[in-house]
Amino acid sequence: MPYITRWSAEKTPALHVVATRAGRIGYADERPYDRDSDGVLWTRVPSLPGKGRPEFGSVHALRQQRAMRELLCQVCGRAADRDADGALWLLGEDADDPAFRAADITTTHPPLCLPCALKSVRACPHLRGRYVAVRARRCELAGVRGALYRPGFPAPIAVGVTGVAFGDPRIPWVRAGQLVMRLREFTVTSLERGPVAP
Template identity: 50%
Template sequence: MAPYVTSWSAEYDLPCALVERPDRSIGHATELPGDRDRQGVLWKQVASHRGQGRPEFGKVHPLRQRRAMERLLCQVCGNPADQNSDGVLWLQVDHHDDWPGWPERMASTEPPICRPCAALSTRLCPALRRSGASAVRVREFPIVGVRGALYRPGALAPIAAQAGNFAYGDPALRRVQASALLRELRGCIREF
């Protein structure tokens, strides 16, 4: 079985047109109730057909990623992530050579994980075996922004200009179509 947040081949971008709104923000021509988060940020419309077709490992389904991050669900099984007095468990690719103090204050798009799935993932996931991963207990993990595509005005419709991470409160968010939620990891303790 594929991880909870993994996209499947039957899950495709919905054919929705992006439009300029009168306030110079972007929107979907026909917005659905879940198209914006609590901060008013526009989210990518993607079909949800989990388990149909083939798993597309390495491609994350935006709405399941968002749900797992908001509710602190395990990114692999979709059940509650492991939590104890030291914090919530996260499995992160080890970047301690690139990031002084890694993973402290790092923004992560990876949802937390439960203990059984952490052990299974480090054993079975080729990407984690290749790059190395560490289990980290995190005491504070505020939602700080989104990863997505920034759009500039175009002659007929908004045009994708650049992808990146955008903090809540950034004025550019009015022109971003989000694909992942970001949490900042604080109070980190390496577990294994």
């Protein structure tokens, strides 16, 4: 079972989101661990891996955050595969798209170890249809993906789910559920043969 997958017992409790005097959202009963070291508010969710049924397609916020920060495999939770070309990532992209090869990539999907990457492309319906394996020599946390709020009365109003970069003035109004990583200096690779010629 993928390390970052959420389980049915890991239900998000009812959370009362409020506007704070600091000009950002918070919880009415906010606790110190509800925010990360950058002051971003995170979805509060219990950690009960293996309890209930796996909810494929749903990501556990804290395990995804840990996998991104520590470059852990999103499937097994151990160290992601790294070599001279960098950490291994699988992306649902078109490798032939010129924009893909020219740009930095942002993703909410943590890296993988090679054995789990090989299993994933065989087992995951999304990856079976299309994937690109890349090695990134440089990666940096770029922002968060989560519920964006706007001021409202008597409480802030959720306006949708989006990605927001660190430094964006909207970030104090996001309840984060996933970290976003920017991959730089990446090489398209084959899981079996190594780097792919451009």
